[in-house]
Amino acid sequence: MNKGTVFALVIALAAFAGGMFVGKGGGDQAPVITDSGAGASYVAPAEDMSGELVLSGSNTNVAGSSAGFTEVVVEEGQSIQAAVTAASPRTIIRVMPGTYNETIYIDKDDIRLMGVIKESRRAILDGQGTMNDAILYSGNNIVIEGFVITKYKGNGIMGQAGNNFEIRNNIIVDTGVYGIFPQLGQNGIVELNVVSGIEDAAIYIGMSDNIHVAYNEVFDSVAGIEIENSRHSIVEGNYVYNNTGGILAFITPGLPIKTTYDVLIRNNWISGNNTKNFGAPGSTVGGIPAGTGIMVMAADDVVIENNIITNNKTVGILAVDHNTASQLTNITIDPESDPNSDGLKVLNNLMSNNGYDTVDELKAIMLTELKTGNPDIFAVGPSKDSCIINRHRYVTFGVDDFAECDFANTDTIGNYLLPQVAPRDRSTPEQRAKTTYMAICAGCHTYTGRMIGPPVKIIQALYMDNPQGIVDYITNPVKKREDYPEMPPQDYLDEETRMAVAKYMLGRTR
Template identity: 55%
Template sequence: MNKKSPYKKIIASVLLLGIGVFIGKSFFGPKSVETVPIPSTMRYRNVGHTNDTTRVASSEEFNGKIIEVKNGSSIQNAVKESKPGDLIRVYPGTYTENVYIDKDNISLQGVVINGEWPTLDGKKEINDAFLYSGNGILIENFKIINYKGNGIMGQAGNNFIIRNNWIIDTGVYGIFPQYGKNGLVEHNVLSKIADAAIYVGMCDNVDVRHNEVFDNVAGIEIENSRHCLVENNYAHNNTGGLLAFVTPGLPIKTTFDVILRNNFVVNNNHENFGAPGSTVAGIPPGTGILIMAADDVIVENNIITGNNNTGITIVDLATGDPKANDPNSEGNPDRVVILDNIMFNNGNAPTGEIKAIMLAQMDSKGPDIFAYGGGTGSTIRDKNRYRTFGLDHYGTAQITDTKDVLTMMTPSPVPPRSVSKEELGELTYYGVCAGCHAFGTRLIGPPTDIIQAIHNGNPQGIVDYITAPKNLREGYPEMPPQDYLSDEAKMAVAEYILALKP
């Protein structure tokens, strides 16, 4: 009697299985789209840790606001709304705009979903995708295409991070930090750039790591910059792969302390499509690494193959770059150090001057390493491995490797100049107010001592007044509002004025 039908059992087990699968899917299945909404800010080696640890520390806790940008809205509007410390997350979609960031500590993070990237498309009408001038800017996970000037350009701005971006044909440069100190450019993929794909210009302490650059005129260029590490990059089919330059005529004159290490510099034979007159327009196709006038460059453990002109070219400015002279630029590459590199199959089809020089040597191939022009103190670890030209004066390298140098970035972020409240008040008073106000005498507005008497003990009174002056003191012109000053500066100057002594 109580015998259950076997069908019921089967139905029950199927049901149970179904429920299990459902539960399993809901708990363990692929989640819809959420990624961790935290900016992956700059990380620093913990001071005190030894070199063999990979332990790092984030520069700061994230406690900003998260602003989301979805397809159809504007990234720039989010930047406008953002405050230092905020994170802007951009979802897949096409954004045709120029984004400029004139604030500090803003993170812009693309959210890639199912292979769909947030894409900035300049449609060959817009100049630059990202322009920033602030410190502590992070830009990651964007696809950037079809701009006329730059993919990402920084003008000043320390402590920058530019990574995981996919940049195609953005005009003159792909990623171009300029005048920045302490930055990281990593895991970007860049192609079809008419000058340098990654161009570190007039910067200090920058790491360029794990990037792929191809089909550009120049792959990675370190120019008038110091303390740079170019490591683990894959530079292929550019006109020139890796460059370390001094360009004359710039306000910052030197390039030194550059390590080019563990890179693949392969088949950089692309025809040169640089703009006439640009420095890179003179690079012969088939150039693996080019060192021009830069000092203290170390070339170590790279795989440099298949570059049809030369593997490594080392020249002075006079040879390499026919430009107007700069009386303050020193044009010789000094103390270049070539450590062990894998080099073969370079120089199969030399061009231009190198072809002529090699033919004069009864050689139809270009060398692995070619040095020409001035420069002193350069060394090489094992000259016999390579086919070389012009290295007769190179001594033997005094070092075997650079393994102690893990990064060129600074051990902690470059601090902003900290200005005390009193100092800010003083700068504002003398830098702005002093045009119209002076102690004990009338310039245009009332004397400072009169202002003191009116607002004695009440700095907020001054703040309110300068924000929206409503005067009407006979015989005095109306004061223009000083509402452009930050609240901090207004209070600082109000207190400074009240404390001022004759």
């Protein structure tokens, strides 16, 4: 007995024992026919959730205006990183066509990395199979456009907590684990990129909020587009083909942010995602059966609308819970995550020729209902508050208990992007001064007592009405007192903070 058969048996038995996984057969009632144009529109459920801002806007310029930015040009043979390092925030770096072999990291805000495209020649970032990632950023308001990225071992473009990003018009070929991977950020757009040959997700939105993934072409990868542990995101108008799985909305257990909800998957072309799984052993996507169009795992309030879903050999749409998935794949268990895919909403989609060569596991579950056929839509595990329209059009399993949706389209929702998120540092100079004093100065100075440095009272007497004197001293301290150690320079604090903290120190009374 091979492994697959064992799993199939386990699942079949579990399903029998559970009895509730697969809904009862639909029978011969007349189908409810819903015209998607005539019905009501979807209202996102998230507006009352923890005060998160959800908009239905049409803004896609989330990084803000570039008016007044400095511009610099990088020519072939020069270093892009050198330009980034030299740049102040609010700089556009234009990279001329040519080949560049480097890793670029951006740890400052408002940098725009713009590949110049000349007669279809682009700036090519080539990792030569030895470099780790092409572009890493942690700054806010980052724009990355117009590059070719190839042959890196890690990711093409990786964001760590940068908000308000725009990743657009890049061609990412044969480059490691993820093509585009913004993580832990809010308010970003990934559009008009071509990504292929990626051994995990071509476009991977990880632990992020308010993300728009639109008009990308993703193919020849294990996963096309993955929305993982993220909220308020839209995946629309993408061309997703020849991957192992097309579009995924997952909660991956074991991550610090534990939810995925309010994901709209609409107007995509999801076709022929039948590529043999070449994911790394142990990876989350390594367990996805080849031939999966859309897969929802434990995510809530996923809306699937107006997609063309064709020729995916295992299943068109698969919804699964953690408990089932953990028996089939590498998925672990996380007591802090809700394991079920609740609130799934399947609106009209064009589905054809899916499930024609499905996997044993799904066949076994179908057998528990004495069903056969090629599944378009397959739901396994509990899924409360889910709905579907025009279910009679598809070969379905496990959705018979779904309600009729009381809406038929998402037309009123443009996107979930925010007007630019407020600057990350929202403190006033006074707050900065106080916090800096408490967090740094007070480590060595108390008001009256002797500590590592002299008492604040003595400093006040020396520098009365002279905060600049303190600024000058702390920027470049010299040893002044025999009985105290020399002070380390505080030049890592910016000028404004140094002045503010100097004034704060002079104003202390205890």
